[in-house]
Amino acid sequence: MTPAPPPKVITRHRDGQIRAYLPTADPDAFGPLEPVAVFRPRPGDEIVESAVRPDLSRAVYTTLNGVVCLTRAGDPVWASDFGPHSERHHGHRPGCAFSLDGRTVWVYRPDAMAGRGDSDQWVVYDADSGAVLARQSLETVGHGAFHHVHPVDGSVYLDIGEGQDGVVTVRGALGADGVPEFTTYPWSDRCLIDLAPGGERFMSVEHGQTDVAFHEHPGGDVLLALSVEDFGYDPEEAFVEWSGGYLTPDTAVVTLGGETEDGDEWFRHHLVDVHTGVIGGELVVEATNPYDLKPLGDGSFLIPGPEGNPVRWSHAPHAAGRRV
DSSP, X not given: OOOOOOOOOEEEEETTEEEEEOTTSSTTOOEEOOOSEEEOOOTTOOOSEEEEOTTSSEEEEEETTEEEEEETTSOEEEEXXXXXXXXXXXXXXXXXXXXXXSSEEEEEEOHHHHTSOSSEEEEEEETTTOOEEEEEEESOOOSEEEXXXXXXXXXXXXXXXXXXXXXXXXXXXXXXXXXXXXEEOSOSBEEEEEEOTTSSEEEEEETTSSEEEEEETTTOOEEEEEETGGGTOOTTTEEEOSOOEESSSSEEEEEEEEEOTTSOEEEEEEEEETTTOOEEEEEOOOOSXXXXXXXXXXXXXXXXXXXXXXXXXXXXXXXXXXXX
């Protein structure tokens, strides 16, 4: 039996703080969430991305020129600068994530766009000391990347966006000797959206937004793919958004969007059985853009709420589906 994944730590930035939330820790906690931990970065630092350790004891965040680790009291634990200093303020967004066990910090450095070299780096730090445990040179020129931590085996997926040149997916995993091993997937046209709650699959959207696919972990073989036409839309008028994710282990949210004849943008969240390909009803939420919705994998999802705090909602499956 697959063990239950640990509660997801979600971070938000507001009023110069890093706020951590545990939306899935209490299965009955719905509505506006309050932060369970708050971290204050160093004065003058502009946060690009942040992550909080699973035990909530520390946070890491990236700036355009480095990564910093803090205690809840705001005391720096360690910091690492990305030398040489970059004067470019647009086009590169360093990212970070804690490992599943909280022992390591994974940092994506878009060095090419920052003017630090010809390609990017993925660096693994010891979370306690800041020592560099591994440094992988990536054959990418990315603007930014998303980390996805596997909920069972602890491997880390990195989804690197290269703008019009596409997307590169790399997976890092600790080998038997404790040294990270890196695997680059053989495609440059798929955006990694989400990992299944049990880790057995992952979801991607084609970079040109023509279809959604569900892959086997870790090999990447496509187990199910659905096109814009499968959802009943004209591919000349609609596209699959780079958003959505696993609502439950068996159901994913796939978002499609487009424009009306008047030029107004629209989007709809469709429910898909990831095993059979049956397209069910729609998930109707009060959201202003398709990226507001964040499925949590346990039947609930987040949308933005008042004062910067996310709101957790539950969904009860409904509506008969159709098989494609």
